[in-house]
Amino acid sequence: xxxxxVTRLAGRRLAPQARREQIIDAAVCYFAEAxxxxxxxxxxxRAGITQALLYQYFASKTELLEAxxxxxxxxxxSPTWPPLLVDQTLPLKVRMLRFYREYTTAIFTxxxxxxxxxxxxxxxxxxxxxxxxxxxxLLTPLMHEVGKAAHGPRRPEMEDLWNLHGGIVYLGIRRHIxxxxxxxxxxxxxxxxxxxxxxxxxxxx
Amino acid sequence: xxxxxVTRLAGRRLAPQARREQIIDAAVCYFAEAxxxxxxxxxxxRAGITQALLYQYFASKTELLEAxxxxxxxxxxSPTWPPLLVDQTLPLKVRMLRFYREYTTAIFTxxxxxxxxxxxxxxxxxxxxxxxxxxxxLLTPLMHEVGKAAHGPRRPEMEDLWNLHGGIVYLGIRRHIxxxxxxxxxxxxxxxxxxxxxxxxxxxx
DNA sequence: ATCGTTATTAGTCAAATGATCAACGAGACG
DNA sequence: CGTCTCGTTGATCATTTGACTAATAACGAT
Numbered sequence: 001x002x003x004x005x006v007t008r009l010a011g012r013r014l015a016p017q018a019r020r021e022q023i024i025d026a027a028v029c030y031f032a033e034a035x036x037x038x039x040x041x042x043x044x045x046r047a048g049i050t051q052a053l054l055y056q057y058f059a060s061k062t063e064l065l066e067a068x069x070x071x072x073x074x075x076x077x078s079p080t081w082p083p084l085l086v087d088q089t090l091p092l093k094v095r096m097l098r099f100y101r102e103y104t105t106a107i108f109t110x111x112x113x114x115x116x117x118x119x120x121x122x123x124x125x126x127x128x129x130x131x132x133x134x135x136x137x138l139l140t141p142l143m144h145e146v147g148k149a150a151h152g153p154r155r156p157e158m159e160d161l162w163n164l165h166g167g168i169v170y171l172g173i174r175r176h177i178x179x180x181x182x183x184x185x186x187x188x189x190x191x192x193x194x195x196x197x198x199x200x201x202x203x204x205x
Numbered sequence: 206x207x208x209x210x211v212t213r214l215a216g217r218r219l220a221p222q223a224r225r226e227q228i229i230d231a232a233v234c235y236f237a238e239a240x241x242x243x244x245x246x247x248x249x250x251r252a253g254i255t256q257a258l259l260y261q262y263f264a265s266k267t268e269l270l271e272a273x274x275x276x277x278x279x280x281x282x283s284p285t286w287p288p289l290l291v292d293q294t295l296p297l298k299v300r301m302l303r304f305y306r307e308y309t310t311a312i313f314t315x316x317x318x319x320x321x322x323x324x325x326x327x328x329x330x331x332x333x334x335x336x337x338x339x340x341x342x343l344l345t346p347l348m349h350e351v352g353k354a355a356h357g358p359r360r361p362e363m364e365d366l367w368n369l370h371g372g373i374v375y376l377g378i379r380r381h382i383x384x385x386x387x388x389x390x391x392x393x394x395x396x397x398x399x400x401x402x403x404x405x406x407x408x409x410x
Numbered sequence: 411a412t413c414g415t416t417a418t419t420a421g422t423c424a425a426a427t428g429a430t431c432a433a434c435g436a437g438a439c440g
Numbered sequence: 441c442g443t444c445t446c447g448t449t450g451a452t453c454a455t456t457t458g459a460c461t462a463a464t465a466a467c468g469a470t
Contacts, residue, residue: 035240037240037242117322117326118326120383121323121326123384128383128385131383159388159394160397162379162394163397166371166373166378167375170375174336177325177326178325178333179328179333189365189367192365192368193365195405196402196405197401200400200401
């Protein structure tokens with residue numbers, strides 16, 4: 001159960017910055033499992049430190065949670081994705097495949113999936129902002145790209161993009177939240193979903 | 206905020222069965238919002254009764270939660286769906302459209318969506334069993350129906366069905382968990398998703 | 411090795427929370 | 441109107457939980 005790193009870091013006197021990092025790591029792991037209403041005592045126990053020490057580094061549980069959020073959310077949205085999606089030198093399907101490979105790799109983790117869902121249920125505004133960002137910076141440009149490449153009268157609407165996106169994200173939900181078996185490699189499923197999507201708008205792959 | 210029925214039922218002496226029903230209703234509503242770690246005191250306050258009264262009808266908070274689960278899960282899975290999906294007298298698209306209209310009507314509620322997700326995160330086995338039921342009784346037969354109707358070499362796999370299903374369910378997640386705007390009527394989106402799905406397997410609609 | 415700094419801990423407090431119980435009072439019945 | 445039944449309540453207990461503080465001890469500097 002205890003990671004070796006935890007065992008090594010526990011008890012020992014540590015440089016403040018290192019200790020702070022260790023606490024945040026443990027918090028991410030713990031709150032992902034127990035939810036945002038998890039207790040500071042259980043978190044401390046898992047981190048191999050005393051509960052009081054948490055308050056040496058964070059003024060309140062809320063502040064600790066925010067640090068955990070930042071750790072989980074940060075760098076999970078690559079700045080290379082928007083330019084990739086509109087890169088006219090690559091076929092649209094290749095762009096989408098490459099994007100969703102990186103995207104699922106980034107977010108299909110136990111920690112991200114569960115903390116994101118806990119936070120969503122708790123009404124955290126961070127989630128809304130994150131998804132609005134996904135919509136504005138990723139899905140909307142992608143919709144325009146699909147529209148440009150489309151042969152025939154039909155043009156994709158925003159909801160069609162959400163449908164594609166949701167079908168893919170649901171894989172992570174099944175795996176990390178419902179603990180149901182899912183393919184080890186999601187890309188074949190994702191590729192077929194993208195194929196269906198593009199084919200339907202008259203885009204040959 | 207307070208429903209009139211709550212106001213009328215509060216305080217007054219009530220028949221045990223009626224009171225029990227009222228408590229379960231309030232519990233479903235409350236736990237959907239606050240999560241399974243919501244407090245009995247807040248629940249009692251919302252129900253307009255005292256916290257002690259809860260324990261007149263339920264031996265423990267766990268028992269109360271189970272009653273709320275039962276209320277939410279029960280009758281949300283219609284026995285007419287399995288026969289509908291294999292009804293050879295109807296075109297496959299009509300069956301799927303009719304099924305997903307009823308299915309989304311049944312589960313796209315604030316209470317169901319959120320309690321289901323809270324329970325999933327909390328590790329409740331009920332969710333796994335529910336989704337395994339969905340897989341075995343709805344999606345697997347549907348996969349065979351699509352396979353039978355498919356023209357061309359490609360046959361749908363289980364993951365293709367999950368992808369379709371997930372894309373649709375994600376609408377409810379966006380609406381009730383992330384509180385993002387969604388279409389009032391989901392059926393147009395659902396129909397386009399089903400069209401994409403069937404078209405890709407060579408099934409004309 | 412000794413000292414001084416400070417990371418760390420044991421102990422504690424107040425509020426919150428699940429659970430219990432004696433006492434109250436609304437409603438049915440004669 | 442009087443009385444009995446039982447649904448309901450206020451008070452209370454034991455435990456949990458976020459937060460605080462004084463005492464301890466680990467590590468670097470000399």
